[in-house]
Amino acid sequence: MIKSIQQLKETLHQELKMYKDIVEMAKEKTIIIKMGKLVELEEVIQKEQQYIRTMATFEKIRRSIFTNIAEEMEIPEPAGISELLLHLGDQEINEIDTIRNQLLETIKKLTEVNQLNEKLIQQNLEFIDFNIEIITSSPETGNNYGEKDTGKRKSISSLLDMKV
Template sequence: MSKAIIQLKEALRQEQQIYQGVLELADQKTLMVVRNKVKELEKLTLKEQQFIREISRFEQIRQSLLGHFAKEKELAEVPQNLSALLSFLPENEVEEIESLRQQLVVTIQEISEKNRLNETLINQSLDFIQVNLEALTQLETGNPYGEKADAKNKQTRQIFDAKY
C-alpha cells in the first residue's frame, strides 16, 4: 500500500472528526438561537471559525497527498479529487476510501441542512424584532380629531432619546 494513501486515509478520518465537531456546533447554535442566547451564539461562531481553519488545512493536506500519490505512481496528472483517485487504486483501497468519502459527504449535507435551519430561525427572529421596533417607534399614534386637526395635537412616540 502506498504511503500517501495511508496518510490520506488518516487525514480523511481526522477531517471527518472535525466535520462532526462542526455538526455538533450547528446543533448547539440551533439551541442558542431558539433560547435567544446571543453571547453564547457568538462564542459558538468563534469555535466554528476555528474548525473552518482546520478544515482548510486538511484540504491542503489532502491535495498535497494526492500530489505525492501521483509522484509515487508516476502519473501524468495529479488526481483532482477523491473520485478521480479511485480509478488508480486496487479494489480493497477503493472501498475504504469511498466509505470515508461518503461519510464526509453525509456529514457535510447534515451540516448544510442544520445551517439552513439556523438561518431560517435567525431570519424569523430578526423579522420579529423588526415588527416590534416598528410598533414601538411609530411616527404617529394617530389623530383622534381627523386630518384637519392642529399639528400640536399630533403625538409622536420614540423608544430612544436622541439626547444621549
C-alpha cells in the same frame, strides 16, 4: 500499500471527525438561537471559525498528498478523490469511498442544520424589525382620558426619531 494512500485515509478520518464536531456545534447553535442567548451564540461561532481555519489546512494537506500519490504511482495528479479512486485497488477504493460517503453525508447534515439556523435567525430578525416598527410608529388616535382634545396640542409622532 503506498504511504501516501495511508496518509490520505488518516487525513480524511480527521476531516470527518471535524465535520461531525461542526455538526454538533451547529445543533448547539440551533438551541442557542431558539433561547436567544447571544453571548453563547457568539462563543459557538468563534469555535466554528477556528474549526474552519483548521479545515482549510486539511485541504492543503490533502492537495499535497494527491501530489505525492501522483508521483509515487506515476499518474497525473487527481483533481479529487473520485479521480484518485480510478487508479487504486479494490481494498483502497472501498475504504476511501466509505470515508468519502461518510463525509458527504455529514456535510449534508451540516447543510440542513445551517439552513434551519438561517431560517431561525431570519425569523428573529423579522420579529425584531416588527417590534421596532411598532415602537417607532405613531399612534393614529390619542387617548380618551383627561383633557378634551382641541387640536392645538402637538402629537408625538414616535418614541424614537430613527430606525436602527
